[in-house]
Amino acid sequence: MDTKANVIIPKQAGGALAQVPMEKVIMRQDFSSWSIESLVDYIVNIQHRYCKENAAIIYDLAQKVANDGTTHPSLTGLGPAMFLFLHDLLNHMKKEEDILFPNIRQLVKNKRRSGKAKYTTFGLIKEWTGLMQGEHHSCCNDLDLFSQLTNNCMLPAHSSNCCKLLFNKMKEFKAAFLMNVHLENNVLFPKALAEDEEPEEDNPVNVEFRNSDVDRKRSQNK
Numbered sequence: 085m086d087t088k089a090n091v092i093i094p095k096q097a098g099g100a101l102a103q104v105p106m107e108k109v110i111m112r113q114d115f116s117s118w119s120i121e122s123l124v125d126y127i128v129n130i131q132h133r134y135c136k137e138n139a140a141i142i143y144d145l146a147q148k149v150a151n152d153g154t155t156h157p158s159l160t161g162l163g164p165a166m167f168l169f170l171h172d173l174l175n176h177m178k179k180e181e182d183i184l185f186p187n188i189r190q191l192v193k194n195k196r197r198s199g200k201a202k203y204t205t206f207g208l209i210k211e212w213t214g215l216m217q218g219e220h221h222s223c224c225n226d227l228d229l230f231s232q233l234t235n236n237c238m239l240p241a242h243s244s245n246c247c248k249l250l251f252n253k254m255k256e257f258k259a260a261f262l263m264n265v266h267l268e269n270n271v272l273f274p275k276a277l278a279e280d281e282e283p284e285e286d287n288p289v290n291v292e293f294r295n296s297d298v299d300r301k302r303s304q305n306k
């Protein structure tokens with residue numbers, strides 16, 4: 085077992101997709117045919133980048149709307165709630181970029197180099213994809229709460245321009261985030277998990293364990 089291969093050094097994801105502007109990307113791509121590396125590049129450089137760039141804009145707008153004396157009372161709690169949501173979301177993306185994605189990249193790289201029988205992540209990919217799916221669920225619950233607070237982004241009467249901007253941005257942000265969740269939950273994670281599965285008969289650790297187990301039982305029977 086190559087233990088050195090399990091040490092992951094966080095790094096910035098890069099790639100050809102890094103320079104592709106958001107508006108040029110066709111959202112209904114057949115992502116299932118993409119390689120794992122291309123998916124990770126796209127998620128980090130297009131989807132995560134969009135969320136990071138727009139998080140500050142949304143928070144500023146939510147603060148302005150909450151502090152606006154003419155704002156509907158139901159929107160006064162939007163600023164603090166938005167802060168917590170965006171804080172959790174940015175932390176979530178950082179964990180994916182610092183831990184899960186580098187390990188997925190390393191898994192693909194090592195399996196390509198070593199073949200199925202010589203590399204395992206010891207369950208790390210399974211554990212972390214599960215954790216990240218749980219956080220996606222929690223973020224989606226927050227977005228549902230915002231939908232309730234804003235009556236599905238229906239503008240209150242006599243809304244300020246700031247409120248209009250915020251609601252438009254929130255709709256756009258929600259659509260982009262749900263697309264990101266779809267790509268991770270339904271395309272990237274299943275691909276990574278399939279890559280992480282090792283047939284038992286091909287795994288030298290298991291074979292070795294089975295042999296030593298048999299030897300032990302034989303000696304006990306003597």
Ligand SMILES: [Fe+2]
Nearest residue numbers: 180216220268
């Ligand atoms: Fe995620």
